[in-house]
Amino acid sequence: MFNNAIEEKKLAAVLQQSLDNYYPDNSAAFIGSISLLLPLLDTLSNVVFFVKDEQARYQLANKTLLKRCKLSKHADIVGFTSEQVFAHRQGKDYVLQDLKVIQEGKVIVDNLELHSYASGKLGWCLTNKLPIYNIHKQIIAMVGISVDIDEDNERILRKHARLAEVAQFVRDNLDQKINITELAELANLSLSQLERTFKAVLNMSPLQFVQKLRLEYAIKLLAMPEISITQISLNCGYGDHSAFSRQFKQFTGMSPTQFRQAHLSPVI
Numbered sequence: 001m002f003n004n005a006i007e008e009k010k011l012a013a014v015l016q017q018s019l020d021n022y023y024p025d026n027s028a029a030f031i032g033s034i035s036l037l038l039p040l041l042d043t044l045s046n047v048v049f050f051v052k053d054e055q056a057r058y059q060l061a062n063k064t065l066l067k068r069c070k071l072s073k074h075a076d077i078v079g080f081t082s083e084q085v086f087a088h089r090q091g092k093d094y095v096l097q098d099l100k101v102i103q104e105g106k107v108i109v110d111n112l113e114l115h116s117y118a119s120g121k122l123g124w125c126l127t128n129k130l131p132i133y134n135i136h137k138q139i140i141a142m143v144g145i146s147v148d149i150d151e152d153n154e155r156i157l158r159k160h161a162r163l164a165e166v167a168q169f170v171r172d173n174l175d176q177k178i179n180i181t182e183l184a185e186l187a188n189l190s191l192s193q194l195e196r197t198f199k200a201v202l203n204m205s206p207l208q209f210v211q212k213l214r215l216e217y218a219i220k221l222l223a224m225p226e227i228s229i230t231q232i233s234l235n236c237g238y239g240d241h242s243a244f245s246r247q248f249k250q251f252t253g254m255s256p257t258q259f260r261q262a263h264l265s266p267v268i
Contacts, residue, residue: 023133027140030132031059034143038062042251048125051132056081056098068117088174090116090253101142112171112208114215114251121218124212126150127202145251149203149215160201162187166194170210174217175235180206212258217250218244222260229256 024030027065034051041049045078046069051060054071058077071077077085082094100106100176108129115123132141166183183206184194198206214236221232232257233244248256 008101023135023137023173024140027053027059027132030141034060048144048146050144051141052098052102052144054102054139056102056142058082058085059118059141068115068123070117086116093253098142099103101131102139105131105139107131107238110204110249112204112211113146115253140237147203156201160197162189163197163201166206167209170213173237174214174238177211177237180210191206211247211251214238214247217261218256222263225260229260232256 022030023041024033031051037059041047042064044062045064047062048065049060049062050058050065053059057079058081061074061077064071066074066077067075071085071226079267080099081091083091085091086094097108101108108127111127113125113127113130115125117123125148127144127146129142129144131139132143134140158166169183169186171176181191184191186192187197189197198209200203202209204212210221218232218236221227221235227235229245230241233241236244238244245255248259250252252259254262
């Protein structure tokens with residue numbers, strides 16, 4: 001139904017905004033209302049949508065999530081937490097994030113994440129999670145939307161010379177400390193203008209863009225067993241090996257060593 005990734009992102013944003021002032025009587029009423037939208041949400045191939053209850057258990061999920069988790073029907077996910085659905089270490093981190101939303105009312109906005117699915121798919125996305133309150137202002141559920149980041153960044157950047165120059169500078173200097181102020185000067189923009197332009201064109205902040213390129217390069221180097229983790233951290237601009245490991249785990253749920261073991265096929 002929706003062939004344009006940008007239109008899918010816009011629709012996801014509209015759905016998210018529509019929930020801001022919605023106060024259902026209870027979780028059953030909320031889930032019943034949202035379930036009416038599932039046929040529409042199932043058409044969004046680049047958007048993962050889900051609803052979880054007070055115990056962080058899935059109650060609704062669109063077909064995109066089911067497909068990426070290699071689940072054949074909706075009943076296969078209902079009643080399970082992310083830790084049970086995602087067998088790898090990321091599942092536990094997702095649950096901890098969910099509980100902050102459900103128990104503390106924390107709102108997750110445009111959180112850059114690298115998801116690893118049962119299908120073997122690795123995908124960058126921006127994740128948003130919102131607590132759902134009833135008419136008594138009690139949290140009764142959580143709704144989440146993860147929108148894939150357009151993978152065809154090169155095509156997009158060709159239309160934006162300033163950002164293309166910034167992007168190339170970042171790629172050429174991944175082993176160096178990169179200052180966002182320096183990027184703004186390179187693009188002849190103010191910091192706020194650079195932020196707005198990155199958001200409008202690439203759907204992420206300049207810092208998220210730098211983090212994404214660093215992590216992508218790290219993943220590429222991790223596929224080369226002859227390169228040590230320490231050398232990879234230096235090649236990706238981290239003077240501190242522990243800082244590299246912390247950020248890598250933040251995005252993937254695994255340490256660089258664990259990721260290498262999980263994703264490298266044995267050499268025959």
